[in-house]
Amino acid sequence: MxxxxxxxxxxxxxxxxxxxxxxxxxxxxxxxxxxxxxxxxxxxxxxxxxxxxxxxxxxxxxxxxxxxxxxxxxxxLAGKDAMENAQIDSIIDTYKDFLNDARPFLMIKTGHVKGNLDELKPKYDEACERWYTYLQKRLDKVGSGFIASKLSWGDFSLAEGIKTAQNFDDQIEKKYPKIVEYKKRVHSQPxxxxxxxxxxxxxx
Structure with a gap:
């Protein structure tokens, strides 16, 4: 072992x-x-x-x-075939792109750097709308409640990302309730x- x-x-x-x-x-x-x-x-x-x-x-x-x-x-906890594995990888890479777009706003909000939150808020909101809409469309298309036909390692990565986002942005649950339910679904696994x-x- x-x-x-x-x-x-x-x-x-x-x-x-x-x-x-x-x-x-x-x-x-x-x-x-x-x-x-x-x-x-x-x-x-x-x-x-x-x-x-x-x-x-x-x-x-x-x-x-x-x-x-x-x-x-x-x-x-992998996909059922090469296509599902590619989709999981794709979603995780897309999430990284979202973080790169959101990070300047979040770094200021957490006090790690100085800057103007009001100037960066529109870009942050746009990044959130684009990313969470994309993720929700994937969840709707698959229909399993996860990003693949069954629970995968990618779901754990995304659920933790959503948890972190909620810690910084109290509007996440209000704006994207289905996304928060997805996080709860992953966290409720045995x-x-x-x-x-x-x-x-x-x-x-």
Whole structure:
């Protein structure tokens, strides 16, 4: 049996979808968390100088989507065929594009950088409308309640993204109620629900 060690900060962030896949699968793993203050002493352990990374019997996997995709394929959370896998990958990449558009507004709102929120709000709203409409159309087309014919690793990634968006924008649930219901559906899955209810929450 492989030994899984997931290395990331003590927050949800880029590692949370992978944690949720492992909990859903009932797979024991080492959840190695560290603080930002500890990071300078730990950084050399990462071959890329970034986190998260997953260790599997001596092999290292970097980048959150690659980690979650690997775990999804390992534990039966991939698409039913090549087309569904391509659609899952496509949606996750599109989500990354949305984050790039939304990030300037969110960075100011969280106080990480200084800037004019009012100037960036229209672009942020436009990005949200484009992304959440696209996601909803995909959910409607598939009809399973998920982005593929069954629950996939991509759903965990998106659900966590929606959770984070709600932490920064209290209008998400009002504007996109079906999207929030989708997040709740993913979080209500066996073993995941228990983990979500007990985990230490973080804004990111």
């Amino acid at each position: 492989p030994h899984y060690k997931l290395n990331y900060f003590d927050a949800r962030g880029y590692a949370e979808a992978a944690r949720m896949v492992l909990h859903y699968a009932g797979q024991e793993f080492e959840d190695n968390r560290f603080t930002h203050e500890q990071w300078p002493e730990i950084k050399h352990r990462s071959q890329t100088g970034k986190a998260p990374w997953l260790e599997v019997d001596g092999e290292h996997i970097y980048e959150s989507a690659a980690i979650t995709r690997y775990l999804g394929h390992t534990f039966g 073993k995941v629900k228990e983990y979500v209810e007990k985990r230490t929450d973080s804004i990111l």
